[in-house]
Amino acid sequence: MRNTWVNYNDKIKRYFPFQKAEMRNIIATIIVIGFMYGFRYPGEPFNLIEWSYNLIVSITITAIVTLVFVTGQRLVGIYNNYRVEYQMWWPGLILALIVTFISRGYLWLPIAGGLLIHFHKGHRLGYFRYGLNMLSTGMTATAGPLACIMFATIIKQIGNLVSTTGIPIVDKIYWFSLVFALVNMLPIPPLAGSKLLFNSRLPYVFIFSFMLAYTALAYFKFYSWIIGLIIAFILWLMFYIKFEYSHDKGQGL
C-alpha cells in the first residue's frame, strides 16, 4: 500500500504546498539570482529600458528553473516519506552578488541554497532504515539538479521540434538550467551536492561526472545522455579503482 500512486498523490496534496517563510525565501532567491543573471547589459550603448526588459526575462527564467529545482527535491522527498524544507543561503548569495559586481556581470553563481529534511514518523513505519537514511537524503537533495538537467533536455527538444535554427529564449533557459544544476552540485555546504558527497561518495562521483560530461558535450552541440552516461561510468570506475579500491587495501586516501 505504501508505494501506490494513490498514496503518493495524497501525500503530495498534503505535504507539497510551500510554507509562507519558505515562499518568501524562494522569491528572494529568485530575485537575487535573476538580478545576477541579468546584470550584464549585452549591447552598447546602455539603454535602461532594454536592460530592464533583459532583467525581467532573466528573473522569469530564474523563477522557472528554481521552481523546477525545488519541485524535484520535494517530489523525491515525499516519495521517500521526508518533508523537504527550502532554506535560503544568503551569505552565499551575498558573496555571489559581490563576485557578479566585481566581474561586471560576466561571472554569476546561481546558488539555490540548502534544504532541511524532516522525516514523517508515521509514513516511514515499516521501512528497513526507519530514520533519516543517508543515501536517500543525498538522493533527495540531488533530485533538484537532476530535475534541472531533465527540464533542460525536454525544453531543448521542444525547441528543436519547433525551430531548426534554435529559439534564443529556449537556449537561454537550457544553458541557465545546466549551469544552475552544475553549481548546485558543487560540494560546498549547504548546497545539494554536499548532501550527497558527505553521505555517499560513489553516487556523487557518478552523478556529477554525468552532469559535467553532458554539459561539456552540449557546449560542442552534441546533446546525448547516453554518451554522457558512458563518460560518467568511465570516470566513476576510475575513481573507484584509484581511490575506493586502493583505500580498502590501505593504499589510497
Added chain:
Amino acid sequence: MINIKSINWVDIVSIFMLITGMILTFLSPSMIIFYIICLLSGTLFGRLLYKTKNTLQFKYYLIASAYLLGLLVGNFIKSYGLYIWPIIIFIFGIIISYKMTLKQ
C-alpha cells in the same frame, strides 16, 4: 626567525581579509559598486557577529577591522572619495544585518 606555531589563526585570517578588501576595491569598476560591496560585506560581518554573540568576539572585530582597512587602503589608492563613507556604509551594513537576523 618566526615560529609558525606561535602565529594565531586570527592574524592569518586578518591579513587574508586585508588583502581581500584591497583586491575587491581594485577590482570594483566604479565608486557606486565599491560602496555596494562595502554594504554587502558589512551585512556578512553583521551576520557573523550575530552568530558569535555568545563567544569572545574580539577576534571577529579584529578580522572585520582588517577587512575595512583593506577597503580603505584600496580607496586611498583608487581615490574614490572621502574615507568616512566606506566606514559609515560598512557599519550600516553590519547594523542592518544584525537587526534583521535578530528579527528572524
